[in-house]
Amino acid sequence: MMMKDKITTRKEIENLDVYIPGKPIEEVQRELGLEKIIKLASNENPYHCSNKAKQAMLEEIHRAGLYPEGMAPALTEKLAHQFNIDRKRILVGNGSDEIIRLLTRSYIRASDEVIMADVTFPRYETNVFIEGGKPIKVPLLHGVHDLEWMFKAITANTRMIFICNPNNPTGTIVSEEELRTFIERVPKHILLIIDEAYYEYVTDKDYLQTVPLLDEYPNLIILRTFSKIYGLASLRIGYGMMHPSMVQELVKVKEPFNTNRFAQAAAIASLEDLDFVETCKRKNEEGRKYLENELEKMGLGYFPSQGNFLMVKINRSGDELFQSLLKQGIIVRSGVPLGYPETIRVSIGTEEENRAFISALKRVMESNHS
Ligand SMILES: Cc1ncc(COP(=O)(O)O)c(C=O)c1O
Incomplete structure (x- = not known):
């Protein structure tokens, strides 16, 4: 046309x-x-997905005409209990995609630099571009995040860093020690986002458990999803764990009813089916x-x-x-x-x-x- x-x-x-x-x-x-x-x-x-999740979705059918609770409180509570963290640290999103978008929407200003691997999950770069930020892409080393070089890429303009662990598309992880050291070294004013979409599949013992570090590092954000091992990709539901003050900021930007009833109910039931x-x-x-x-x-x-x-x-x-x-x-x-x-x-x-x-x-x- x-x-x-x-x-x-x-x-x-x-x-x-x-x-x-x-x-x-x-x-x-x-x-x-x-x-x-x-x-x-x-x-x-x-x-x-789990049969329990299917059943939970069916039970919600009768309430399809009612808006869901925007902050998914029951799911948030369940996750908080599972990870033994304060529920104020958790934000449920329309897939972890949404949490990525909320983070860049809320924190990236024109010309801010965002460090990420080359190659990694493409939505980081796209969302940075949308906000007028500047992706700084650091080549993988044999398919693995090169944390040493990523650290060296930090400048006065660095606002955010994405680490995808395991990395999509290579599937590789960074070693426990390397990641712990990296988290320690990154200045606290830089948001450090660790995307753990495939967390539940990891069998290698040399993998850092990041949730216990949330208290110590207020700039740390962990992303997880129900789209992968929980098999709920079409329902669009994931979550981020971060400092409560950041959750409060992202909530200002999110859609009021970002996750639907079926997704919330199915996610809760999924967590119960170990x-x-x-x-x-x-x-x-x-x-x-x-x-x-x-x-x-x-x-x-x-x-x-x-x-x-x-x-x-x-x-x-x-x-x-x-x-x-x-x-x-x-x-x-x-x-x-x-x-x-x-x-x-x-x-x-x-x-x-x-x-x-x-x-x-x-x-x-x-x-x-x-
Ligand atoms: C590394 C990574 N992060 C985030 C996502 C987005 O997942 P979601 O379905 O929760 O939006 C994906 C999906 O493939 C992914 O591979």
Whole structure:
């Protein structure tokens, strides 16, 4: 549509890219006419969510016409109890995406610098751009946050630092000692955000427990989500843990009813189903080991992941392999838009899905060779 007098956006928005999520199953079905599609593209939980969460959502149906409580008090209380922290430290958001946006909206001024890894979860950079801030991207070292260099990147203009642990898309973690030292060294006027979206999947013992540090470091913010191991991605619910004064600031900026009834009820019920979480964690680890083993047999490298996904080094264009796998009914994520052009990122699925992925990968690799 032609617009004679173009109405321009703020300059910060003009050059922003639209976020491209993992390709939805429905879209692939429409485009390729395939019946059976396996999606291993968005790090969702292949076992979906706990039956207790489903039941809790059903029970809320009758109250769908009533606005939810904007501060999700029952869920906040439950989380506070679980982590043994003051509930005033917790803010529930429309996914942890929302907490990221609230933080940049509330704290980033034009030209403020925000340090993050290159590559990491892209929403940090986008939200910094929206506010007119300046992302300072520090390359990963063998797929891992380079905390030494990130520390050196701090200037008088640094306002915020993002650490994604485990990192999306590489799945790597930083060592306990390194992160603890980093937290100690970062000046207290800089907001230090540790995104632990995949926290519940971590099995490596060399991983820092950050929640006990909240009291000591008022600039520390921890992000978690119900989208991953709890399997509630479509409900949009996550949370941040931080100093109570920061919660008070973010509340001024958030939408009054940012999380819905179903999400709040399902999240509470999910926290009560420890067996479900344990089972998902165990199966994820089994799946990860299976995939790693098969990839090694095929001579393919990967980053050591502590999440529910693996970034596989394929020595060819991630876009091409993505397209070839798509034709086999498997949706993965090409590493091209993620900043690693010769990789794909694959979420760890059920045993059957993992096997189907490996068979398809073998077929595609072999046919490309002949
Ligand atoms: C590292 C990381 N942080 C945050 C998010 C956003 O999660 P949510 O669904 O809670 O908004 C994701 C989602 O993929 C993620 O990978």
